[in-house]
Amino acid sequence: MLDAHLVVEVGRFHLDLPLRIGAGEVVALLGPNGAGKTTALRTLAGLAPLSGGHITLAGQDLDRPDTRRWIPTERRRIGMVFQDYLLFPHLTALDNVAFGPRRHGADRRGARQQAAGWLARVGLAEQARRKPRQLSGGQAQRVALARALAVDPALLLLDEPLAALDARTRLDMRAQLQHHLARHPGASLLVTHDPLDALVLADRLVILEQGRVVQEGDAATITAQPRTEYVARLVGLNLYRGRASGNTVVLEDGFRLTAADQHDGDAFVAFRPSAVALHPHRPDGSPRNTWPATITGIQRHGDNLRIQLTGPIEVAADITPVAAARLDLVPGHTVWAAVKAAETHAYPAGPAC
Template identity: 60%
Template sequence: MTLRADLSVHIGDFTLAAAFAVERGTTLALLGPNGAGKSTALRSLAGLQALDGGAIELSGAVLDDPTSGVFVPPERRSVGVVFQDYLLFGHLSAMDNVAFGLRARGIRKPTANSAALDWLSRVGLAEQARRKPRELSGGQAQRVALARALATGPDLLLLDEPLAALDAATRVNIRSQLREHLDQFPGATVLVTHDPLDAMILADRLLVLENGSVVQEGTPAEVAQRPRTDYIATLVGLNLYRGVADGVHIKLDDGGVLTTAHPAEGSVFLAFRPTAVSIHRTHPEGSPRNTWRATVSGIEQHADTVRVRLSGTPDLLADVTTAAVAELDLAPGRAVWVSVKATETHTYPV
């Protein structure tokens, strides 16, 4: 185990309480909405925010333990950080930025510069070694920041929204490159992000925070398949409900009854994808299915489909084609029928 963290931090009326561990060679993504506590957790790990309780242990060494009075300052921690805005030194070249941490640790300039050039080569920027940050593209600046964080050989790498400042086209390429570097990094990595795609692609495990608390933890597949809050369900694109099962019938907490193909008992979550929803102008005929009245409350383009928000008992999201929007004459306020086959739903315990 490389990192063990039990974080308890109080900032005004906000409290963060989260415990997790990260193995060497793996990446943990802290995922959550704004104000969930992700940045507070990262600042605590970096030594920029002292704990009020709990402890942080990295590679067997205690970094922060208020009970015993131990607090290792940021500059003495074996931690590399890539900040959201990269925070490169504007007056230094790319090479000098990467060499900065090494020089700060007492390594002579020629040796530090040689190591910096090696790292710039690893991230494909050897030819930009003499350029200042203002002469670099967003993607290049991100890679310089990553090289600077890795050059000192840290036991822990912290990434704070590392792709947020990039445009969509650049993000795809840099995300792929970043994954390759993380796969080669021997230490532990903690990634802070609000982007589910970044988390799903870059991380081995997810820790989802809401309002300062951990609401779910697991592999990307586990979290995507069995979300436990509305926030997570929205991120992974599922309709999610909580209710009480009596065989194949689920009485939903917010009203309505849905049928599933797999019997269950007691408190459960029920989920299905927006693509499983069919919209009709009149009551649908045919095979048994969940059918109820709803009203279109919103329509928006969503990737290659159109996402339709529907108010009913229960509310739901449906993904349909642009042609279907025209054929059904969908518009806000339109009353429709919706249906979901029982076989398209799945349940799991609360």
Template identity: 60%
Template sequence: MTDVDDPKPATTPNPPHPPGLNAHLVVDRPPFHLDITVTAAPGEVLALLGPNGAGKSTALRALAGLLPLTTGHLHLDGTPLHHTPPESRPVGVVFQDYLLFPHLTALDNVAFGPRCQGATKSQSRTQAAAWLDRMGLKDHATTKPRHLSGGQAQRVALARALATNPRLLLLDEPLAALDARTRLEVRAQLRHHLADFEAVAVLVTHDPLDAMVLADHLVVIEHGQIVQEGTPADIARHPRTDYIAQLVGLNLYRGHADGHTVHLDPGPAITTTENLTGPAFVAFPPSAVTLHRNRPTGSSARNLWHCEVAGLETHGDQIRADLTGELPLAADLTTVAAAELDLHPGASVWATVKATQTHAYPA
């Protein structure tokens, strides 16, 4: 009889990281502390949205390798990059001010990346020409940055970032330097180019419209922490902080729901159509608010509050009234209506909102 060694117990290998971006970014820069986790699949556009000083740029610089992580990790397509120097990362960056080389033509700006990766001058220029053609800039190949419009410079910067075939594309406020009309056009062009990008794109912005139009998934950062994330539609409909509510143009309150009533703490109750129990948010747009100089009688609105006008400002083609009193809120009304009500700071008003125009959801 032959002795046979007992078979070794099977070991389960560690599951591989999925393709795309998987990062836990922790950066200590006293007194500021960033601690966020972000993931994105190939072909997905992730937007980091937040007010100035929230940590968006810190996160972008950490992803690019321009700022070391205090702890955490950064995996891209399963490969750890947190110890990889920035020049060796498969990352392309479009900076807010584009940072094109002023002494180089548009063609040579785009060719710079492939040249650094070892391509010959001829190969680099061929690749660059193809990218400029894709960006609709074929006729500007020999133009230097100072002779490009803002929109053209933005597209050259994008072509330069994409010419290195990055697996992660970082866009730092890419539309901030453009005027309003150019911004509208370039935003549409950028959306088209990002739709064709097969790897991960991360957009840093404080503009909610840029985030809503360009991104598949939003991560909202405040004070170095993630306060909410989800699809643009979900975040627009269910804001969870005052900052987000202001971005998407909603009055937002938090309280305790008991059936169709949300009791604010502190504050009055708001009647809603949703039937909830427990901690809840309730939101409604300023356009849902109707103002009266005298307490209305016979109104079908279930919500009525006595307020005072704290301020008035033009908001698009309407007047936005900032109200204090029983319930601080914003109300939108036409210029004619504001004149007929003789609204002015200090004026006493009654505000009504129909229950059907509110939206309540669990906190």
């Protein structure tokens, strides 16, 4: 089990991250660039010291500035899979995996036996004698994972482990990684920018912005009720904050949205881009949420097109290519946007997590 409070001062940046991960639990750490994810990984791995707080793993203090206790990287029961894998280019896959056990005191023969077992577990027994340059991206990722797990880590750190793979390989490797993480008895921390990786692989999500946790919980809770613009974009929702009275939420600029839920006080209101209908003119018998908007951008989004709109509120709408052609949607054109109240959900804002 990991029990940590990561406090780091780097110039004007301040990281303050409480983090607990149970044995067998996988936690995903997400956040925009500069949020502090890499700093968190470096301090956990022992590559950078804490300014305050503590890191306790399986009952052992690894870093506690107030008592001047600090355990170096090689003595921590931690395995790490780097984004670019960082395999030793001059070593075979077998010896790459054996490196960790050797550093932890195993003799050459014993380390190689352990490494062979791990390569078999990740389906690479036949690649044992190959060097990294002879491996595919997916194979290199599996060697890196085997190397990290071969030291029997109490904490497994994964830094964007699938980011370097092409889309097809990524799909296969996500499924394999899910299998191995489920079998790992220790704690696991996954740092990723990809919400799908987090939703598929993690038991719990921690969202970090500007060095602080803004939201934490299981995937269902976070996707249903995002609490910042970053989280809303991450899960694909339009999100606004305002003051609710009954079914009406008045945003900061005075624009009103009618929601299906009744609340009083500070509230968020959210709806999916696919809930936004676009019309060339104000629709007859229009829904209660209807407003004129100007198209600012059009991008492919899966099988649909994502239309970016400005106006009383900034909003994203997902429509089919056929509908886009029929509406003659081009940047700069004005359209009418409409969202049914039944598809607009409000919930109490409260403080960030």
